[in-house]
Amino acid sequence: MGNVTFSSPLMPKDLTVYAVAGDTHTLLKVAKQHKIPLPFECEDGECGSCVIEVQELSDKPFMAQSLTEKERATLLAAGKLTKAQIEDAVVNDRPPPFRLACQFIVRHEDILVKFSGEPGVV
Numbered sequence: 001m002g003n004v005t006f007s008s009p010l011m012p013k014d015l016t017v018y019a020v021a022g023d024t025h026t027l028l029k030v031a032k033q034h035k036i037p038l039p040f041e042c043e044d045g046e047c048g049s050c051v052i053e054v055q056e057l058s059d060k061p062f063m064a065q066s067l068t069e070k071e072r073a074t075l076l077a078a079g080k081l082t083k084a085q086i087e088d089a090v091v092n093d094r095p096p097p098f099r100l101a102c103q104f105i106v107r108h109e110d111i112l113v114k115f116s117g118e119p120g121v122v
C-alpha cells in the first residue's frame with residue numbers, strides 16, 4: 001500500500017520496497033525484512049540511533065502524524081526537530097523532516113527514507 005525507498009551511502013543503489021500499510025510494522029521492521037543496513041540499538045525510541053530523514057513522495061493531503069512521546073523527546077534532545085516542528089506535526093499534520101525508524105509506522109503513502117549508516121547521524 002506504500003512504497004518505501006531507502007537511500008544511503010551504505011547501499012550500492014536506492015531500494016524501493018512495498019510496505020503493507022496498517023499492519024503496525026515499524027519502518028525499522030520493514031528495513032530489517034529487506035536487509036537494509038539501517039542502524040538501531042534500543043528499538044524503543046530512546047537511543048536515537050535509528051534517526052532517518054523522511055520525504056513524502058505522494059502529493060496526497062497530509063495525514064495525522066503519529067509521533068510518540070518518546071520519539072518527540074528523543075528527536076528534540078538530539079536537536080533533529082525543533083519544538084515548532086513538533087507542534088506543526090501535531091497540530092497541522094505537517095510531516096517532520098526527521099523521524100525514528102523504530103517508532104514510525106508505515107502507512108498508505110510513498111516515502112523516501114535517507115540515512116547515513118552512522119547511528120544517530122542522518
Ligand code: FES
Nearest residue numbers: 041043048050102
Ligand atoms: S533504535 Fe533506539 S531510538 Fe530507534
